[in-house]
Amino acid sequence: MAKRPLLYAVLAFLLGHISIIFQDIALWLLLTFALIIVLIIAGLRQACSRKLACLLLVLFMLGSVQRYTVDYYNTTALPLQLDQADAEASGIITSEVEIDGNMVRFTFQAKELFFPRQDLPIHESETFAVQLTLQEQSELEQASTWRRGLNIALQGTITIPAEANNKGMFDYRQYLQRKGIHWLWKSKGSSSLQIMDSNWHYSSLLHQIDLLRKRMAAPLDQLYNEVESGYLKGLILGIREDLDPEQFRSFSTLGLTHILAISGLHVAVFMYIVTTVLKWMRCSKEQIISLLMLAIPCYVAITGASPSVLRAGMMAMLGLLAARAGRLKDGLHIIAIVAALLVLWKPYLLHDVSFQLSFVVTLGLIVGVPAVQRLLPQTTRWKWLIDLFSVTVVAQIISFPLSIYYFNQFHLLSLAANFFLVPFISMIVMPLSSISLLIGHISLAAAKPISSIVHWCNELTFVIVEMLSKVNQLYTIWATPSIYWILLWYGIWFYLFTRWRRIDRKPELSNSSDRSVTEPIDGYDELSIIYPQQQKSWLQANKPTWICLLLAGLLLVYGYAPQMLDRNATISFLDVGQGDASLIRTPTGKMLLIDGGGTIQFGQQEEWKQRRDPFEVGKKVLLPLLMKRGVHQLDAVIISHLDSDHIGGLIEIIKMIPVKEIWWNGSYKQSSEAEQLFQLIMEKGIVLRTPIIGEQINIDRYTTVDVLWPLQQLPSAIYEAEKQNEQSLVFMLTVYKTTLLYTGDVGSSTEESIINEHRMRVEEARATPLPPIDIMKAAHHGSRYSTDYSWLSFVQPRTTVISAGRNNVYGHPHPDVLGRLSQYQSLVWRTDLQGEVQFIVDPKGSYYVKWN
Incomplete structure (x- = not known):
């Protein structure tokens, strides 16, 4: 110390x-x-x-x-009892204005607020995250004039941001609170925003930087196509708004997103280019250091001043100061000073993923690279290759825990992709594209030859990234590890790096004339006969290293399958808004997904309203949730019926997670979601299964499924059914001694049919009487036309779960249904109120409930 x-x-x-x-x-x-x-x-x-x-x-x-x-x-000046209220305010736009389709987003710092209904003026400052929905295409032109630093008057409705409704998911409310924002402001139409007389605000200066960034990036739009332009804007200037979402996903799959986040690599390339130019201009060392100290803050500001580029820029500045003073530079001291300064300035940066990765990986490289290099051959001919290998391996080891903690994925080709593509992009693509950008400001024609080379390099990069990211056999999903797991991982590797740094690498002797006079002739020591020494094997000499590596391996096994010894069953009714989705983990670890939610759309959306990366339940909610829980594959996906609020999210799931088989009701519906779903099923070669009434399917030795509806026999061909509700697949799932009933969207008439069918089968001794149901999923999200008295008398549910969206337009669940359930003393859980509802069933058949 x-x-x-x-x-x-x-x-x-x-x-x-x-x-x-x-x-x-x-x-x-x-x-x-x-x-x-x-x-x-x-x-x-x-x-x-x-x-x-x-x-x-x-x-x-x-x-x-x-x-x-x-x-x-860090609290709000407004009374939380407002919850949702109409408001008027005047203040300043304090962030970049993002226009995505018909949605405009920005941060608004209100100086004065007034609530017409409460007659409540408030003169304290309050910051809002604004979501303004444009109503007409003509309003786009007006919205494009809005900017950071503008003094405005705004009308709309304020609401409290949503919390995480499913266990372990992204908490939007907490995210905003760490930015000092406690309310959402929702407005409709450009007329709700009025521009007022401008007063100078520091945001106006930031707006000038925003404009400078856009002007600097402008030639890229003319030199390259849309996809390449968006990619290079992120690569050179840190502008990620125009980056293609699918392209970003491919880079993310291979762990290459750090290339698109301005960081130490980009600052190093920038300093190299500036230094080369200044040397060419015959500047002295002192002049180069002085000019770099002026250029680096400008580069940090122009590239957006993200935590990673702030860290890299500040470390570079401190390093230059140390070089000017002639003092020995200690990387660990420099990174410590930068971390302290940033946390003192913005304490909540500690929660930023970019901040964490930037500092942890940099710290790991400082400590780990010299240690790994000591294990590798010492040769000057291949030193650059050894250095590159050491940096890549250490960066992968150090970034791995945080990567799986936040992104829950790791591709086994990530090491190879980083080893080959990072040098290619940083040494060739980034410098050449930067040169083409600079020349493009002078003459687009002069920049064309260089942009052609960059275009070829980009095409090669995209092909390699897409090819590697689609090697699904090497794509792995990891459950979110605990903090203790992460600390133990870093503890093991810190010990190994410290131990390896102490390895004494003796230089190889080139010839016999260099030998010490005390060295035995021909390598034979005659004294060894008198004083024999016990020789340790290589394994014994490195025993601590192998023990640590074994512990790291065991950590990996546990991290990949943390529930492998858990014999409880888990039934999760997920909150997917106005839709159904339920995840079941059986006692032996098999995974079943019942329905997949979906975003309900009313009519075809106009092209100008479409967003670059629109909200989709499968991509934004269901897939991240399954990945966080370490679902490596789905043993069965059970589709109750083909309505969009039950299958919309499944398309993204099937793309990313292996599925063994899919059960469905044997019908087909003419819709874009159904068409995409079945096309994807055929492409993946997934087995389709149509269960029939009376069939009992064993999932494992503790879990069975009994089918109650709709087909009495296998159809000879897929039949078309536009109205799907009454064709819902209804079944009872039994795990240990606990029974669950899934009812799809059937109505009361179908409920009667199911009752009559089952009683007839009991009378004919083809079925046993239905046992009392422990947990029932209410049909059709709690519609008044389902869950009738006769049905409740038949199934006698002890507990009922209703899956419905908050403030949905259908009024689900209906008060009549809640009243009927109350009369039958069924305990009701609702995803619109409690969020995700989870039941844990132990081997004795007892269960308890957890909600979010």
């Missing part, structure tokens, strides 16, 4: 911040006690003086106090 007191001081300060994040006093006491124990041990080993130990404790407390104070004052 005495060698790097600044590093440990910053770590203690950050640890104090982290100890308060979860607002758990027990965790804070535990971390405080752990720090004291570590300092006592370090003091006993004379690795830490008393003064340093006291300083570290004080900094830990200061970090805790700062974070507590920031959280305490």
Whole structure:
């Protein structure tokens, strides 16, 4: 500790911040006690003086106090009882104005607010996330004039942002709160925004930087096609708004998105280009350092000042200052200073994924690369290749835990993709495209030859990325690991890196004349006969290394399948809005997905209203949720019927997650969703199964499915049914001794038919009486025309789950249904109120419920 007191001081300060994040006093006491124990041990080993130990404790407390104070004052000035209210306000636009189809988004800092219905004027400042929906195409032109720093008056409705409705999902409310935003502002039409007389605001300066970025990027639109232009804007200037969503997904699959986030790589390339130009202009070393210190802040500002580029820019500036002062540069001290400054400036940056990855990977490279290089052959001929390999391997090891924590995926070809593509893009594509951009500002014709080379390079990059990302056999899905798993992973590798750095690599002797006079002749030591030494095997000599690598391997196994020893069953009724989706994990780990939700659309949307990456339940909700829970494959997808609110999300699921077989009612419906779904099923070669009434299907030795509706026998061909509700697949699932009933969207008339059919089969001894149902999914989202008295008398559900969207236009669930369920004393859970509802069934058949 005495060698790097600044590093440990910053770590203690950050640890104090982290100890308060979860607002758990027990965790804070535990971390405080752990720090004291570590300092006592370090003091006993004379690795830490008393003064340093006291300083570290004080900094830990200061970090805790700062974070507590920031959280305490991060509140809204408005009464939360408003919940949803019409409002009028005047203030400043404080962010870039993003126009996506008919949706306009920006951040609005209100200085004065007025609530007409409550007659409640408020003069305190409040920041809102604005979502303004344009009503006519002609309004696009007006919206394009809105900018950061503009003084406006705004009318609309304020609401509290939504929380995470499914366990472990992205919490939009918390995300906004960490930006100091506690309310959404929703407006309709450009007429709801009026431009007022402008007063100078610091946002006006930021607007000029926004304009400069767009002007700098303008030649790319003329030199390259739309896809390449969006890609190069992200690569050179950090502008990601025009990046093609599918292209970004391919890069993300291979772990290459860091190329598109301006970071240390981009700053290094920028500094290299500037330095080369200045050397060509015969500038001195001192002049180059001075000009770089002026150029780097400009580059950081122009590229958007994201956490990763801020970190890289500040580290570069500190490194240049150290070089000018002639002092020895210590990378660990520099990164510690930068981290402390950024957290002091913006404490909530600690939660930013880009911030975490940037600092953790940089720290890992500083510590790990020299260690890995000591394990590799020492040769000058291939030094560049060894260095590249070391950097790539260490970056993969260090970024892996955070990657699976936030993105829940890892492609086994990621290492190869980073090894070959990162140098290709950073050394060839980025410099050439930057040159073409600069020349393009002078003459587009002169830039064309270079842009042609870049175009060929881009085509090659896109082909390789798409080809590698589609090797689905090497694409793996990882459940979100615990914080303890991540800490243990980093602890193991930090120990290994520290151990490997101490390896003494002796230089190879080139000839016999260089040998020491004390070396035995011909490598034979005659004294070894008198004093024999026990030779250790290579495995024994490296025992700690192999133990750590074995532990890392076991961590990987556990991280990939954390529930492999869990013999409880989990039934999750997911919140997918106005739709149905249920995920079942059986006691042996088999995964069943029942329906997949979907976004209901009314009519064909006009082209100008369409968004670049529109909200889709499968892509935005269902797929991330399944990935976070480590669903590597689905043993069965059960489709109750083909309405869009039951199958819309399945298309994205089937694209990304292997599916063994699909059960459905044997019919077909003329719709775009059904057509896409069946086409994808055929492309993937997935088995289609049509269960019939009375069929019992064993999922595993603890789980069975009994089919109750709709087909009595297998049809000779797929039949068409436009009205799908009454054709819903109805079945009872039994896991251990707990029974669940899935009813699709059947109405009361079909419920009667199911009752009559089952009673007839019982009388004919072809079926056993239906047992009381422990958990029933209410039919048709709680429609008044379902879940009738006769049905409730027949199934006698102890618990009922109603899947419906918040404030849905259908009025689901209907009060009549809630009244009937109340009369039958069935405990009701609703996804529109409780979010995801989860039932855990133990091997004894008992179950308990958790909700979000």
